[in-house]
Every structure is written in C-alpha cells, then in structure tokens.
Amino acid sequence: MxxxxxxxxxxxxxxxxxxxxxxxxxxxxxxxxxxxxxxxxxxxxxxxxxxxxxxxxxxxxxxxxxxxxxxxxxxxxxxxxxxxxxxxxxxxxxxxxxxxxxxxxxxAEDGILAAIGTGSVFAAQRLGAIRQVGGRGFLLGDEASGAVLGRTLLAEAMRAEDGFAPMTPLLRAVLDEHGGIEGIITFGNRAKPGDFGALAPRIVASDDPAAQRIFGAAVDQVRHNLTTLQDGDNLPVVFTGGLGPHYAARLADHWPQRPAxxxxxxxxxxxxxxxxxxx
Amino acid sequence: MxxxxxxxxxxxxxxxxxxxxxxxxxxxxxxxxxxxxxxxxxxxxxxxxxxxxxxxxxxxxxxxxxxxxxxxxxxxxxxxxxxxxxxxxxxxxxxxxxxxxxxxxxxAEDGILAAIGTGSVFAAQRLGAIRQVGGRGFLLGDEASGAVLGRTLLAEAMRAEDGFAPMTPLLRAVLDEHGGIEGIITFGNRAKPGDFGALAPRIVASDDPAAQRIFGAAVDQVRHNLTTLQDGDNLPVVFTGGLGPHYAARLADHWPQRPAxxxxxxxxxxxxxxxxxxx
Missing domain, CATH: 3.30.420.40 (ATPase, nucleotide binding domain)
Structure with a gap:
C-alpha cells in the first residue's frame, strides 16, 4: 500500500x-x-x-x-x-x-485564507490552484501580524513620549512597563517577532485610542489584501491564527466566512x- | 592650561x-x-x-x-x-x-536640527537647552531615514509583485536586481541599516510614482516632527546627513534654514x- x-x-x-x-x-x-x-x-x-x-x-x-x-x-x-x-x-x-x-x-474548495498570528500570510485557491501572497517576514512584510502590531505599538509609545503623537493610557502603560524609551530600545534590541507579538492581544481588544488607530490601520490593510485577492469574486474567507478571529469580527460584513x-x-x-x- | x-x-x-x-x-x-x-x-x-x-x-x-x-x-x-x-x-x-x-x-543659537542619513534624529535648542527626539533606531524609529526609506522600497516592491500595489519601473528594477521576492527576502535577512540606506538615493531623486509616494510620506513625517518641535515658533532649521539636502529642498517654504x-x-x-x- x-x-x-x-x-x-x-x-x-x-x-x-x-x-x-x-x-x-x-x-x-x-x-x-x-x-x-x-x-x-x-x-x-x-x-x-x-x-x-x-x-x-x-x-x-x-x-x-x-x-x-x-x-x-x-x-x-x-x-x-x-x-x-x-x-x-x-x-x-x-x-x-x-x-x-x-x-x-x-x-478542495475555492476560497481565501487569511492566516494572521505572529506573522501573516494570505492565499487564494481557485480550481485547485493556490496563489500565496504576503508572508514575507517581520522586517519587510507580515502586515497586520501580531509582531508588526506590537512593534508599531512600541514605536508609537516612543513617538508619544517624544510629543509627536498623542499620549494614551495604553502607550503610557507600555512606556512604564518597559522603563521608558530607554527600556523599549533595550527590549527592541533583543526581541524576536514572538516577543513583539506578545503585545498584540492588548491592541486588538482595547478601546484605547492608540490601540484602535493601530488595529484599525491593520484591518484596512487586511481588507485591501483580501479585496485584491477576491478580484471581484465573493469567495469564502477562512481566518486562522491567533489574531484571525479579531480580523474576522471586524470584516464580518464583507465576504462569507467559514471555519478552517x-x-x-x-x-x-x-x-x-x-x-x-x-x- | x-x-x-x-x-x-x-x-x-x-x-x-x-x-x-x-x-x-x-x-x-x-x-x-x-x-x-x-x-x-x-x-x-x-x-x-x-x-x-x-x-x-x-x-x-x-x-x-x-x-x-x-x-x-x-x-x-x-x-x-x-x-x-x-x-x-x-x-x-x-x-x-x-x-x-x-x-x-x-x-549657541536657538534652532532645530534635522539629521537624516542612514538613521534620523531631531533636536531643538532653546536658550542653550537641547531636547532630542527620535533617533530610536532602525527597527522602532528613525522615521524618514535612508534605512527606513530603503526598507520601505523593498517591501513595496514585494507588495507590487504580489498585486497589492501598483508596479512601477523602479519597483520592477529593484525586483529584477535582487532576483525577485526570494532575492529580496534573502537580502533582507542579511542587510544592515546601511545596506537598506544604500537604496535611498534612488528614492529621493526619482520621478518614479512609487519613489515619490514613499519619499512624499517621509517628507510629511519630517514636516510633522519639525512642526511639533517648532511649537509655534519659527526657529531656523539645520538639515544635515546624506539626505538632509533633499528634505531641505522639499521643506524650503516652511521655516528659515541655515547651514550647520x-x-x-x-x-x-x-x-x-x-x-x-x-x-
């Protein structure tokens, strides 16, 4: 056999x-x-x-x-x-x-996968042929991923401390927990994508204005990527990964969704x- | 003595x-x-x-x-x-x-420094007291720097190849020179900030639509940072670093400028x- x-x-x-x-x-x-x-x-x-x-x-x-x-x-x-x-x-x-x-x-069905955890990757399957896009890694891609969300939060906290962006309770908390800008730089020198991604749950489920702005921009990116992959179709979308359910909830009105x-x-x-x- | x-x-x-x-x-x-x-x-x-x-x-x-x-x-x-x-x-x-x-x-004069080369840093001097902002490094800061511009160009080239952004002659050239998406990922795995920054001259002096979009966004960030540091004043601004003259030219109408x-x-x-x- x-x-x-x-x-x-x-x-x-x-x-x-x-x-x-x-x-x-x-x-x-x-x-x-x-x-x-x-x-x-x-x-x-x-x-x-x-x-x-x-x-x-x-x-x-x-x-x-x-x-x-x-x-x-x-x-x-x-x-x-x-x-x-x-x-x-x-x-x-x-x-x-x-x-x-x-x-x-x-x-074997036509559909689109949005896998969004520490990294991110998108793929569309049509008639058995799969086209994968994104998933290019933490430094140059992985848009909307947990690692990129966490990195953005830390960068935004430093910008707020510098006076370039509004300070919010979450940004203040992140600064205090890390020991201010110096501590964030030290953390960033050593952190792996998963370490940045560990901050993501505090962004996607928060009503903090900075969190909502960061997550909202990421939702826009996912919407853009999925709209591009739909290419005018209305294929079912499967959201997976640790952050998948959060994006699924925010994009529930756009396309049919199904579980993996x-x-x-x-x-x-x-x-x-x-x-x-x-x- | x-x-x-x-x-x-x-x-x-x-x-x-x-x-x-x-x-x-x-x-x-x-x-x-x-x-x-x-x-x-x-x-x-x-x-x-x-x-x-x-x-x-x-x-x-x-x-x-x-x-x-x-x-x-x-x-x-x-x-x-x-x-x-x-x-x-x-x-x-x-x-x-x-x-x-x-x-x-x-x-000893009041003024603002915008130092923009491979990295970026901003500082305002008032009555001898200097406040430095930005300059937080390639990963979490250094907005508008050559390294960040170069990284953005590579990310945009991959997004264009994936169909998520319009392809342009510069993005096509960057993809071809690196051997496509695979080559860009390999380059990114090894590149130091200076290696990303080596791409910046092709962005700041180009009429390619992608280059103009990337540089235009960076100019907006520098304008935002300098406006914040001016805090309603009209202090002279000194632009230094390899990219300083390019930002100086784009922001010539905003504040007095002087050489270092x-x-x-x-x-x-x-x-x-x-x-x-x-x-």
Missing part, C-alpha cells in the same frame, strides 16, 4: 502526518525547527525525526514515502534543492507553508495524495 | 578633538566603533585610542582632560555608567550624539568647555 506523508515546518518546530491513499491518519510525529533559511541540515534532521515517529510500528521505510512539505521559506530555491538532496523520500515536493495552510483550511477544515499538515497530506505514486 | 576633549562616537567609529578653554583645535584623533549598546569595553578602548591620538605631542595625560562624549545610545544609563568607570578623564559627561550634533550644528556651523565633535568640545574645570 502506498504511504503518503504531509509535513508542516517552520522556525519553532515541524509536524508529520502519515496516511494511505485514502482513509484515516496512520501516524503522527513532531520534531524541532525546520527553518531552511538558516539551517538546512538541522531542518532535514528534525523532519526525519518527525517522519520516523509517524512511521513507528508501520514496518515501512522513509524511502517508500510520497511526501509534500509545507515549509516557511519553501520558495527559496537553493535551500529547497539542498533539502531535497538530504531527504530519502520516493517522491518529494517542497512548497511554502502558506500553500499547505490554504489547502488544509479550504480543502484542517491544518497545514492536513493540507500537505492532501497535496501528497494528489502527487500520486511514482510510475 | 586646562584641556578639553570632545568625542563623537557610534557604530562605525569615533572621533576626538582636543582644545584649550578657547582658541584653536590642538589635536584630532579617530578610532574604531564606540557602540555602547553592544560592547562597552571595546568602545572604551577605541575612545582612548582616538583620545591618545589627539593628545600626541601635547605632553598631557588623559587624566587631565575635561571630556564630553556624544555617543549613539548615550541615554542608556547602565552602559554610560560602565563606560564612565572605564575612562580616566578628570571630568566626564556622556550624552546622546543627537545633543552634541545639535550643539555643533546650531552653536560644525560637527557633533565640535558640539561635544563646546559642551566640554561649558562643563568647566573641576574645583
């Missing part, structure tokens, strides 16, 4: 799911980071650890598997070529995790099944 | 200037980086190298000097306390380099002379 493997991976970890051509999941596994931008060899090791865990007790080898990997940075050609060399699967396809997330969330059907790993498995068995 | 030392330092190097209570400069020196956020001991070594170079042939020791140091990160209390311990001067004052830059540019009287090192020396000799 042919065995299919779906992998989802990124900077914090990777997950594997194993199944036959149809029927239920036969095994699951997880492993460490699979960040192919920074450590292809480490990613390969962690992906194999997750794969072997999913295979446990099956009496099958990785060499038999038909695998689709949805990875952060999965569009980077040099890194994916190297990863392909390092992995033993019978058949392999590496794509950006935005594609597998969209396939998992939407199933499955995860990025589910999407990778579905795409592996579509790859089919080598001749 | 009392000897006064002015130091200007930051991430790329430091400069020293030595003089008596009045009269001409007696010595100059330069040294490696003085980034007290990342390496206080290294900063102290490089500051002493610049100081000893300035002292050469004077027959004086560092222990006699009355010194003012204008340093990037000079508001960070823990780092400046440690640096003070490491330096041998008879009298020492450490301030942010924005303050010494303002004192150098404006002399001197450098940040000159400002540090003037502030050292004001510190006076220990009793």
């Amino acid at each position: 042919a065995l299919f493997l779906g992998i989802d991976g990124g900077g914090t970890g990777c997950r594997a799911v194993l199944a036959g051509a149809d029927g239920p999941v036969l095994g699951r596994g997880s492993g460490g980071p699979a960040n192919i931008n920074t450590d292809v060899e480490g990613a390969a090791r962690n992906i194999m650890a997750a794969t072997n865990e999913a295979l446990r007790g099956r009496g099958a080898t990785p060499q038999e598997l038909i695998a689709v990997l949805g990875l952060a940075g999965g569009t980077m050609r040099a890194a994916t070529a190297r990863l392909t060399e390092l992995l033993p699967f019978a058949r392999i396809r590496i794509v950006n995790d935005g594609l597998t997330a969209a396939r998992g969330a939407l199933g 059907l499955g995860s990025s790993t589910d999407g990778a498995l579905a795409m592996a099944r579509e790859l089919g068995v080598p001749a | 009392a000897l006064f030392l002015g130091i200007d330092g930051g991430g790329t190097g430091c400069r020293a200037v030595l003089a008596g209570a009045d009269g001409p400069v007696l010595g100059r020196g330069s040294g490696g980086p003085a980034n007290i956020n990342t390496d206080v001991e290294g900063a102290a070594r490089n500051i002493m190298a610049a100081t000893n170079e300035a002292l050469r042939g004077r027959g004086a020791t560092p222990q006699e000097l009355i010194a003012v140091l204008g340093l990037a990160g000079g508001t960070m209390r823990a780092a400046t306390a440690r640096l003070t311990e490491l330096l041998p001067f008879a009298r020492i004052r450490i301030v942010n380099d924005g303050l010494t830059a303002a004192r150098g540019a404006l002399g 009287l001197g450098s940040s090192t000159d400002g540090a020396l003037a502030m050292a002379r004001e510190l006076g000799v220990p009793a």
Whole structure:
C-alpha cells in the first residue's frame, strides 16, 4: 500500500502526518525547527525525526514515502534543492507553508485564507490552484501580524513620549512597563517577532485610542489584501491564527466566512495524495 | 592650561578633538566603533585610542582632560555608567550624539536640527537647552531615514509583485536586481541599516510614482516632527546627513534654514568647555 506523508515546518518546530491513499491518519510525529533559511541540515534532521515517529510500528521505510512539505521559506530555491538532496523520500515536493495552510483550511474548495498570528500570510485557491501572497517576514512584510502590531505599538509609545503623537493610557502603560524609551530600545534590541507579538492581544481588544488607530490601520490593510485577492469574486474567507478571529469580527460584513477544515499538515497530506505514486 | 576633549562616537567609529578653554583645535584623533549598546569595553578602548591620538605631542595625560562624549545610545544609563568607570578623564559627561550634533550644528543659537542619513534624529535648542527626539533606531524609529526609506522600497516592491500595489519601473528594477521576492527576502535577512540606506538615493531623486509616494510620506513625517518641535515658533532649521539636502529642498517654504556651523565633535568640545574645570 502506498504511504503518503504531509509535513508542516517552520522556525519553532515541524509536524508529520502519515496516511494511505485514502482513509484515516496512520501516524503522527513532531520534531524541532525546520527553518531552511538558516539551517538546512538541522531542518532535514528534525523532519526525519518527525517522519520516523509517524512511521513507528508501520514496518515501512522513509524511502517508500510520497511526501509534500509545507515549509516557511519553501520558495527559496537553493535551500529547497539542498533539502531535497538530504531527504530519502520516493517522491518529494517542497512548497511554502502558506500553500499547505490554504489547502488544509479550504480543502478542495475555492476560497481565501487569511492566516494572521505572529506573522501573516494570505492565499487564494481557485480550481485547485493556490496563489500565496504576503508572508514575507517581520522586517519587510507580515502586515497586520501580531509582531508588526506590537512593534508599531512600541514605536508609537516612543513617538508619544517624544510629543509627536498623542499620549494614551495604553502607550503610557507600555512606556512604564518597559522603563521608558530607554527600556523599549533595550527590549527592541533583543526581541524576536514572538516577543513583539506578545503585545498584540492588548491592541486588538482595547478601546484605547492608540490601540484602535493601530488595529484599525491593520484591518484596512487586511481588507485591501483580501479585496485584491477576491478580484471581484465573493469567495469564502477562512481566518486562522491567533489574531484571525479579531480580523474576522471586524470584516464580518464583507465576504462569507467559514471555519478552517484542517491544518497545514492536513493540507500537505492532501497535496501528497494528489502527487500520486511514482510510475 | 586646562584641556578639553570632545568625542563623537557610534557604530562605525569615533572621533576626538582636543582644545584649550578657547582658541584653536590642538589635536584630532579617530578610532574604531564606540557602540555602547553592544560592547562597552571595546568602545572604551577605541575612545582612548582616538583620545591618545589627539593628545600626541601635547605632553598631557588623559587624566587631565575635561571630556564630553556624544555617543549613539548615550541615554542608556547602565552602559554610560560602565563606560564612565572605564575612562580616566578628570571630568566626564556622556550624552546622546543627537545633543552634541545639535550643539555643533546650531552653536549657541536657538534652532532645530534635522539629521537624516542612514538613521534620523531631531533636536531643538532653546536658550542653550537641547531636547532630542527620535533617533530610536532602525527597527522602532528613525522615521524618514535612508534605512527606513530603503526598507520601505523593498517591501513595496514585494507588495507590487504580489498585486497589492501598483508596479512601477523602479519597483520592477529593484525586483529584477535582487532576483525577485526570494532575492529580496534573502537580502533582507542579511542587510544592515546601511545596506537598506544604500537604496535611498534612488528614492529621493526619482520621478518614479512609487519613489515619490514613499519619499512624499517621509517628507510629511519630517514636516510633522519639525512642526511639533517648532511649537509655534519659527526657529531656523539645520538639515544635515546624506539626505538632509533633499528634505531641505522639499521643506524650503516652511521655516528659515541655515547651514550647520560644525560637527557633533565640535558640539561635544563646546559642551566640554561649558562643563568647566573641576574645583
């Protein structure tokens, strides 16, 4: 019996799911980071650890598997070529995790995914073809993401302290908690996207004027991105990620919404099944 | 005769200037980086190298000097306390380099400094008191700086490629030169602020619609910051830094402008002379 493997991976970890051509999941596994931008060899090791865990007790080898990997940075050609060399699967396809997330969330139906957590990514699926946009990282993209919201809040707090923007209770609180401008700069020197993103819940659920201005601008960006992806259609939109429900609530009047059907790993498995068995 | 030392330092190097209570400069020196956020001991070594170079042939020791140091990160209390311990001067004052830059540019006159190069900082001097604002670094501040302009250009190029913003000749060129979105992400992973800033000359002197939109928004931010600092006055504004002339040209109708009287090192020396000799 042919065995299919779906992998989802990124900077914090990777997950594997194993199944036959149809029927239920036969095994699951997880492993460490699979960040192919920074450590292809480490990613390969962690992906194999997750794969072997999913295979446990099956009496099958990785060499038999038909695998689709949805990875952060999965569009980077040099890194994916190297990863392909390092992995033993019978058949392999590496794509950006935005594609597998969209396939998992939407199933085979036309629709749009807005995945907004620490980062952000958008994808539209039409007739089985997925177009991913955004998701370019904390520094140059990830608009409306938790990390960008948190960074904007800190920048706005410093601008308010400098007199360039109105001071509000939330900005005052953020300044005091960090030890003023000096403390915010120190925090910013060390913070990772997740550290900035930890501030986001205080922005999206606040009636503070600065929070509402920052979140309102982010909602406008998401509306713009989704309107562009709709391209005149009225496709259902799936909001996922930690901040997804907040954007969903603010954009409830615009398009039909539906819950996610499955995860990025589910999407990778579905795409592996579509790859089919080598001749 | 009392000897006064002015130091200007930051991430790329430091400069020293030595003089008596009045009269001409007696010595100059330069040294490696003085980034007290990342390496206080290294900063102290490089500051002493610049100081000893300035002292050469004077027959004086560092222990006699009355010194003012204008340093990037000079508001960070823990780092400046440690640096003070490491330096041998008879009298020492450490301030942010924005303050010494303002004192150098404006002399003793009331006025406003807008220093806009790879980073940005603003300062207003009134009756000898200097208030510095902005200059919070590439990630959380430095609005209108070359590094932020360059980062914005790259982000906009990716948004245009994704269909979220209009494509223009400059955005197309930037995408092609970097090897598309993948190449821009790779560049962004490694680029330092100066690398982003290297794109700025193509933005501030371009009639490309995207360049004009990006630069126009930055001009609006500078106008807002300067209007805030004017606080209803009509003080002369000094624009310095690599991008200073471009902002000066765009904001020529708003306030009187004048050229910088001197450098940040000159400002540090003037502030050292004001510190006076220990009793």
